[in-house]
Amino acid sequence: MVIGIRMPLGVERSVPRRKHIRRRKHVCMLVLVPGQTNYRVMNDATALVAAGYHVTIVDVVAQRTHSQIERYRGIDFRHVVSPSWFTQTHGKLWFLVKMLFVWVRCFWQMVGINADVYHAHVEHTFLVAYLIARLRRKHLIFDTPELTMFGPAILRWPRTRTLAIAVIRMMSRYCDVHITGSPLYVPILIELYDNKRMCIIRHIPLYHRASKSNLLHQKLGLPLSTRIALYQGYLQPDRGLTLLAQVAGYLPSDIVIVM
Numbered sequence: 001m002v003i004g005i006r007m008p009l010g011v012e013r014s015v016p017r018r019k020h021i022r023r024r025k026h027v028c029m030l031v032l033v034p035g036q037t038n039y040r041v042m043n044d045a046t047a048l049v050a051a052g053y054h055v056t057i058v059d060v061v062a063q064r065t066h067s068q069i070e071r072y073r074g075i076d077f078r079h080v081v082s083p084s085w086f087t088q089t090h091g092k093l094w095f096l097v098k099m100l101f102v103w104v105r106c107f108w109q110m111v112g113i114n115a116d117v118y119h120a121h122v123e124h125t126f127l128v129a130y131l132i133a134r135l136r137r138k139h140l141i142f143d144t145p146e147l148t149m150f151g152p153a154i155l156r157w158p159r160t161r162t163l164a165i166a167v168i169r170m171m172s173r174y175c176d177v178h179i180t181g182s183p184l185y186v187p188i189l190i191e192l193y194d195n196k197r198m199c200i201i202r203h204i205p206l207y208h209r210a211s212k213s214n215l216l217h218q219k220l221g222l223p224l225s226t227r228i229a230l231y232q233g234y235l236q237p238d239r240g241l242t243l244l245a246q247v248a249g250y251l252p253s254d255i256v257i258v259m
Helices: 038-051 092-110 124-135 156-174 188-192 215-220 239-246
Strands: 026-031 054-061 069-072 075-081 117-121 137-142 177-182 198-200 227-230 253-258
Touching: 026 038, 026 124, 038 054, 038 075, 038 117, 054 069, 054 092, 075 124, 092 124, 117 124, 124 156, 156 188, 156 198, 177 188, 188 198, 215 227, 215 253, 239 253
Parallel strands: 026 054, 026 117, 054 075, 117 137, 137 177, 177 198, 227 253
Antiparallel strands: 069 075
């Protein structure tokens, strides 16, 4: 039986139409360092916010200087506080235990975030982001701005490195895009992880005209006629600094290298 109800004249015009509200796409990023001081992560996140995306960053911090959940520059942050993660570890077993502990805590943070895209920054975040993306059947981005697997820390553990590459290679089949920071890295990463869905994003700071000063000359007690070749970056074995120090002995006396 069909029952028809006739509305009084004019009621149809008085009922407001429901406006279609478009939901913002939600991107959840994972990084195992403080996100607010990481240039690449913040560059990605603020660009997405400017494009209209909702961005949440799950990061790992050494101490609780802010609330566990906070909003900074239009980005939602969920902090995992783990002081031991930032202390030097002697021995592979203890390092792997620490990493597993951090992974579990990050997983529980991310499992409560229903995002459209999960973005893993650097290899050691990929497993957690992969599991969440597969669990929710959402998009997955793998971001390796540098050649992490060729760093001195991982090269000293060849068996662990081989196993990690094999696992990442398997998981890479399911990621939608693989981001890196240099075109020179692309063939190396394709051979390493067998993922040809590569995208290059160069993180280059905006140009700012530098003001001239003699602060380094004053600090080091050098005459103003001395020319300075400045190295600015991490002091670690894979930067070629030993060779740079050896070359310094062949430079003219009016040139010094400052690290």
